Amino acid sequence: MKNKFTVALAGNANVGKSVIFNQLTGLHQHIGNWPGKTVEKAEGTLHFKGYTIDIIDLPGIYSLSTFSIEELISREYIAVGRPDLVINIIDASLLERNLFFTLQLLELETPMIMALNQMDMAKKKGMRTDHEKLEKLLGIPIIPTVAVTGTGIFELLEKAIETIEKRANTKPLKAQYGKEIEKRIEKISNLVEKIQFKYPARWVAIKLLEGDEEVEKEIFKIDPLIVSTAEKLRREIEEIHGHSCSTVITSERYEVASRIAREVQEITLPIKPPMRERIHTLTTHKIFGYPIMAVAVLSIFYSIFTFGDYTSGLLGDSLFGLKPIFEGMLGTGVVGKLVWGGVMEGVIGGVTVALPYILPFYLILYFLEDSGYLSRIAFLMDNLMHKIGLHGKAFIPVMLGFGCNVPGCLGCRIMETERERLLTAFVVTLVPCAATTVIILGLVGAFVSIQWALTLYIIDLLIILFLGRLAFKALPGEPTALIMEMHDYQMPHLKTVLKQTWFRLSEFIKMAFPLIIVGSLIIKMIEILDLLEPIANVLNPVTVTWLGLPAITGITLIFGVLRKELTLIMLATLLGTTNFAQVMTPTQMIVFTLVAMLYIPCIATIAALAKEFGWKKAYFITVFEILFAILIGGIAFRLLMLA
Amino acid sequence: MELRLSYLRNGESGIISSVGVGLGRGRGEYRRARRGWGFEKRLEDMGLTPGTKVTVVKSAPFHGPLEVIVRGSRLAIGRGMAERIFVEINR
Numbered sequence: 001m002k003n004k005f006t007v008a009l010a011g012n013a014n015v016g017k018s019v020i021f022n023q024l025t026g027l028h029q030h031i032g033n034w035p036g037k038t039v040e041k042a043e044g045t046l047h048f049k050g051y052t053i054d055i056i057d058l059p060g061i062y063s064l065s066t067f068s069i070e071e072l073i074s075r076e077y078i079a080v081g082r083p084d085l086v087i088n089i090i091d092a093s094l095l096e097r098n099l100f101f102t103l104q105l106l107e108l109e110t111p112m113i114m115a116l117n118q119m120d121m122a123k124k125k126g127m128r129t130d131h132e133k134l135e136k137l138l139g140i141p142i143i144p145t146v147a148v149t150g151t152g153i154f155e156l157l158e159k160a161i162e163t164i165e166k167r168a169n170t171k172p173l174k175a176q177y178g179k180e181i182e183k184r185i186e187k188i189s190n191l192v193e194k195i196q197f198k199y200p201a202r203w204v205a206i207k208l209l210e211g212d213e214e215v216e217k218e219i220f221k222i223d224p225l226i227v228s229t230a231e232k233l234r235r236e237i238e239e240i241h242g243h244s245c246s247t248v249i250t251s252e253r254y255e256v257a258s259r260i261a262r263e264v265q266e267i268t269l270p271i272k273p274p275m276r277e278r279i280h281t282l283t284t285h286k287i288f289g290y291p292i293m294a295v296a297v298l299s300i301f302y303s304i305f306t307f308g309d310y311t312s313g314l315l316g317d318s319l320f321g322l323k324p325i326f327e328g329m330l331g332t333g334v335v336g337k338l339v340w341g342g343v344m345e346g347v348i349g350g351v352t353v354a355l356p357y358i359l360p361f362y363l364i365l366y367f368l369e370d371s372g373y374l375s376r377i378a379f380l381m382d383n384l385m386h387k388i389g390l391h392g393k394a395f396i397p398v399m400l401g402f403g404c405n406v407p408g409c410l411g412c413r414i415m416e417t418e419r420e421r422l423l424t425a426f427v428v429t430l431v432p433c434a435a436t437t438v439i440i441l442g443l444v445g446a447f448v449s450i451q452w453a454l455t456l457y458i459i460d461l462l463i464i465l466f467l468g469r470l471a472f473k474a475l476p477g478e479p480t481a482l483i484m485e486m487h488d489y490q491m492p493h494l495k496t497v498l499k500q501t502w503f504r505l506s507e508f509i510k511m512a513f514p515l516i517i518v519g520s521l522i523i524k525m526i527e528i529l530d531l532l533e534p535i536a537n538v539l540n541p542v543t544v545t546w547l548g549l550p551a552i553t554g555i556t557l558i559f560g561v562l563r564k565e566l567t568l569i570m571l572a573t574l575l576g577t578t579n580f581a582q583v584m585t586p587t588q589m590i591v592f593t594l595v596a597m598l599y600i601p602c603i604a605t606i607a608a609l610a611k612e613f614g615w616k617k618a619y620f621i622t623v624f625e626i627l628f629a630i631l632i633g634g635i636a637f638r639l640l641m642l643a
Numbered sequence: 644m645e646l647r648l649s650y651l652r653n654g655e656s657g658i659i660s661s662v663g664v665g666l667g668r669g670r671g672e673y674r675r676a677r678r679g680w681g682f683e684k685r686l687e688d689m690g691l692t693p694g695t696k697v698t699v700v701k702s703a704p705f706h707g708p709l710e711v712i713v714r715g716s717r718l719a720i721g722r723g724m725a726e727r728i729f730v731e732i733n734r
Contacts, residue, residue, distance in 0.1 A: 063688035067681050096714045097690050243693060246684060247662065251692040258714070280717075286704040379719045383707040391721060392708065482708050482721035483685050 005164055006054045006081075010074060010105060011089035012098055013060030014372075014487040016117045018042075019147040020089055021057040022496045024157070031503045034073050038421055038612055040413060042503075048157050056083065062097070062485075064104045066214050068416050078108050079199045084164045087156070089115045092122035092129050092144070093488075095265055099257035102138065103175045109200040112172065113141040113163050115156050120146045121488070126268040134264040139172040148493045174202070175256045177249060180240055184209065184233040191226045192219070209234050210246040276489040283376045284486075293380055296373070297399060304360045305403050305434065311356035319348045337528055338521065346520030349563055350513050350604065358508060361400060361407035362501040368396070369414065370492035375484055382482050388465055389472025391482040394424040401431035405601055408433075409608040410508070419475055422613060427468045429601040429609070429621060432460050435564035436597050442568050444593045447579075448586045456590070460597055463632070512607035519603045520562055542630060547595065548637045549588055550575075560596055561603055567596045587640045591633050599629035648697065648720075648728040649709065656698040657730030662686050682724060690714040697730060 011017045025044025034041045042057040058077065059070035066072055078086060088105050090098035105112060116131050135142040141159050145152030176182065188205035197204060197219070207215040208230035220227045234245040241248045283292055323340060330336035368374040374396060382392030390398070393414055401408030408428035415421045432440065445453035526532060532555050536543075539554035552574050560567035571592075572578045580589060600622055601609065609618035645660055663683035690713045691697065700710040700717070708719045720728075 063684075065684050065688060067685045067688070094716050097716055100688075100690070243661065244683075247687055247693060250684075250687040251694060254690060254692050254695070254714075284701070284703070284710065286701070289703075375719065379703055379708055379710065382703060382719070382721060383705045386721075392719075481682055481724045482719055483682065483689060483724060484719045485689070486710070486717045486719050488717075 003050060004052045004054075005084040005161075006056065007085045007087060007160055008056045008058050008078065008081075008083040009087050009089055010058045010078070010101075011060060012062055012091065012094075012101055012485075014485065015060070015089050015091040015094075015098065016147040016493075017057065017060055017089045018500065019493045019496045020087075020115060020117065020145070020153065020156075021055060022493075022499050023147060023150055023153050025055050027499075029499070029503050031507050033611075036614070037069055037073060038413070038418055038614075039069055039073055046157075049161065051161060053157075053160075056081075062101060064101075064108070065210070066212060069418050070416075072214065075108065075199075078105070078110050082110075084111065085160055086110050086112045087115055087160060088112055089117050091118045092116050093118050093125050093127060095122075095127075095129070095261040096254070096258050099260055100254055103173075103253055103257055106138070106140075106172050106174065107200070107203045107206060109172075109203070111163060111167075113143070113156075113159055114138070115147075115152070116142055116144045117147050119144045119151075120149075121490070124270075124274070126270050128266045128268075130264045134260070137173060137260050137263065139170050141170070148491075175253055177252045181209070181237060181249065181252070184237065187233060188226065188230050191223075191229065195219075195222050195226070197222065205230070206249065209237065210249050211244070279489050280376070280486070283373065284379055289376070289380050293377055297377070300364050300368075301399070301403060304357060304364065304400075304407075307360045308357040308404075312352040315356065316348060316352040319344075319351065334528055338524055341527070342521035342524035343517055345524075346517040346562075347513070349520060350509075350516040355505075355509075357404045358407055358410070359501065359505055361404075361411070362504050363497065365396070365407075365411060365414075366497040366500050367492050370490070370497060372487050372489045374414070375486045378482065378484060379486065388427060388468030390420065390424055390427065390468065393482070393484065394420070394427070397424050397428050398431060401428035401433060403434050405429055405431065405433045405605040406608045409601075409605060409612060410504075412612060422617065423468070423471055423475060425609060425613065426471050426621060427464055429605060429625065430460070430464045430467060430598070432457065432597055433564070435602070438565045439568050439596050440593055443571075443580060443589050447581045447584075448589055452586075452590060456593055456597065459594070463598070467628075508608070508611065511611040512604055515607045515610075516562075516603055523559065523562065526558075546630065546634045546637075547591055548641075549592055549595075550584065553592055557596065557599065561600055563604075564596065564602050587637065590640060591637045594636050595629045595633040597629075598632060599626050601625065644734065645729055645731055647726050648699065648711070648730050649702075649722055649725040651699040651730065651732065653699060653701045655732060656696055657732035659691055659693050659695050659697055660729045660731045661693055662691060662729075663727050683727070686720075686724065686728065689718060690716070691718075691728060697728075 009017055009021055021042060021044065025046050028046065029042065029044040032041050033039060039059055044055045046053050046055060056077070058074045061068065061071045061074055064071055064075045086105060088102050090102060102114065116129065116134070119129070122129055131142050131144050141163055143152050143156045143159050145156060177185065185202060185205045188208055189201040192201040192204045204215060204219065208219065208227065211234060216227050237245045237248060282288055326340045326344060327336055330339050377395055378392030381395040385391050385394050396414065397408045397411035400411055405428055408431065409425050412421045412425045412428065415424050440453050440456050444456060526535065535558065536551050536554040540551055543549045543554040544551050553571065555574060556567045556570040559570045571580065575583045577583060584592070606618050606622055609621060646657070651657060695713060698712045700712060702709045706722055708721045709725045711718050711720060
């Protein structure tokens with residue numbers, strides 16, 4: 001007897017799926033990405049009554065079309081990964097739209113049970129749901145649950161095992177479309193049945209009629225005749241209905257969902273608008289919404305960076321306190337220098353720069369997202385973000401980027417399509433982070449003028465505007481547009497938020513730390529081998545001739561890769577003074593700051609980019625920004641000389 | 644009368660008559676109609692299918708997105724998208 005199973009969780013966004021996932025799996029989780037994709041894959045293991053069950057949390061989606069990579073990954077996984085069971089989690093208070101997705105899952109003809117979640121919320125909204133009737137109509141087992149209190153989770157597991165073991169003799173519902181469509185579905189599926197294909201024939205037939213490009217492409221490779229037949233039949237349906245075939249099928253599927261919802265649910269609307277409604281009205285109000293948002297965003301910003309600063313200082317002090325111990329053990333020779341200056345300072349850099357900011361960031365991001373406020377911010381900021389080719393949701397990562405680019409890049413996962421994610425990340429890496437601000441203020445602000453510091457800031461924002469639009473035009477794909485659910489406000493489930501934060505944080509450490517350590521080791525080696533000067537000389541054509549900077553700045557810019565504020569610290573060390581006015585002209589300071597501001601996302605940001613988008617894109621963005629910074633710096637130098 | 648969804652006043656409801664650029668006859672036009680297909684499909688997947696009642700609650704200032712209620716759920720729809728949704732209303 002087999003006692004190891006795989007179960008996939010599928011459902012809309014915001015139905016409490018991640019809460020159920022966390023209730024089921026406890027502390028045995030692994031968070032990674034789907035192979036080659038920027039979509040997060042959460043897996044967990046659970047032991048129950050002698051069974052070992054692997055749980056895969058599929059992304060929260062509304063359909064199984066090709067709109068987003070999440071949808072493609074989900075259907076691909078269910079069809080090819082063949083989990084032993086799919087648990088469809090639905091929000092009982094939004095039955096109709098959730099059932100629309102359920103019907104599509106059923107079309108994949110996979111063994112399935114349902115968790116009818118948010119039963120408490122539905123009750124509060126005056127909805128009475130007859131889950132037994134729903135069970136009969138859908139032909140799959142249904143367990144009512146309230147994920148946040150853990151109600152029904154045990155029963156859900158028992159039912160899951162029972163269903164897998166019995167190879168259930170249930171007869172799941174097949175959504176019936178109009179006669180003229182059914183006839184054509186049958187024609188196509190008869191053809192599809194003759195070929196070997198990973199998806200069920202009926203599903204393929206429906207997708208071909210809908211004009212699903214991915215399915216078309218794959219079937220075309222096997223038998224082009226099927227695709228052309230489907231195309232002909234699709235046109236016939238379009239002639240009959242006057243709408244695109246995909247519209248007709250979607251409408252009819254919704255019709256079925258709507259009918260079922262009406263049959264199993266009675267709604268008596270509450271007389272008084274509940275608290276969450278009033279909060280919604282206030283937080284999206286055309287006047288009050290903005291000050292509320294400003295206060296919220298600023299306090300988030302403030303709390304992340306006060307916490308970060310404080311913890312960072314504390315950790316830095318105590319870790320640097322270890323220096324004598326290390327030197328005592330390893331001496332101050334090459335080994336000692338490499339271990340301390342390379343490995344340990346890298347670790348300290350990682351610990352003090354990234355962690356203190358990423359921890360509160362993840363916590364707050366999940367709170368914002370799970371409570372529903374994130375979608376309200378996106379609603380208010382949509383128009384502004386369109387100016388840089390993004391939409392409302394991108395506001396959060398971009399705003400966070402002003403503090404530190406790392407959480408900004410990690411936050412891009414809230415965007416929906418791969419394209420939007422990459423565009424947002426690109427913009428984020430151009431945003432001047434706190435360290436960049438230190439350089440702007442510490443060099444130009446202190447030694448040229450505060451107006452010039454402000455000007456540099458404005459130039460950076462203009463560059464973001466320009467490059468954002470340019471990237472938006474250059475990157476192929478659908479235009480960016482906001483279509484977003486604003487789910488009811490709800491209290492985030494604290495345990496889920498904490499767990500999500502913890503697992504994401506440890507993933508980041510695993511990814512970024514080796515890179516940070518290797519990077520700092522390499523730079524230390526260069527220093528020990530006395531290669532700094534030769535490298536600075538190699539860079540001379542760029543730094544001295546093109547940018548008009550002192551040769552020594554080449555070295556500081558190399559150190560800036562580790563942490564941007566190091567450029568300033570190294571400059572002081574190498575020049576032997578903190579009064580930069582003595583050794584650099586105002587023009588040089590402005591050009592230097594401009595280059596430092598734009599030239600590279602620091603190594604932690606590169607690690608974050610690589611984690612989210614893969615090495616190729618991280619590399620591309622890095623190289624592009626170096627070249628771009630040099631270009632802009634050179635132009636600025638020449639313009640300033642003219643002035 | 645038929646209006647674009649973005650022209651509805653706050654609190655007004657209408658029945659969706661069509662979404663997107665519609666279907667042309669020739670092959671080229673068909674392909675053109677399929678551009679932006681992803682977002683039309685997305686709108687429909689979110690429940691904005693022809694024949695469905697949609698209520699505009701309000702719109703965000705500065706030409707921002709619309710807040711609509713459709714099939715019992717609350718959606719935010721960017722203005723560009725809302726301009727591609729046609730609704731039938733009684734005024």
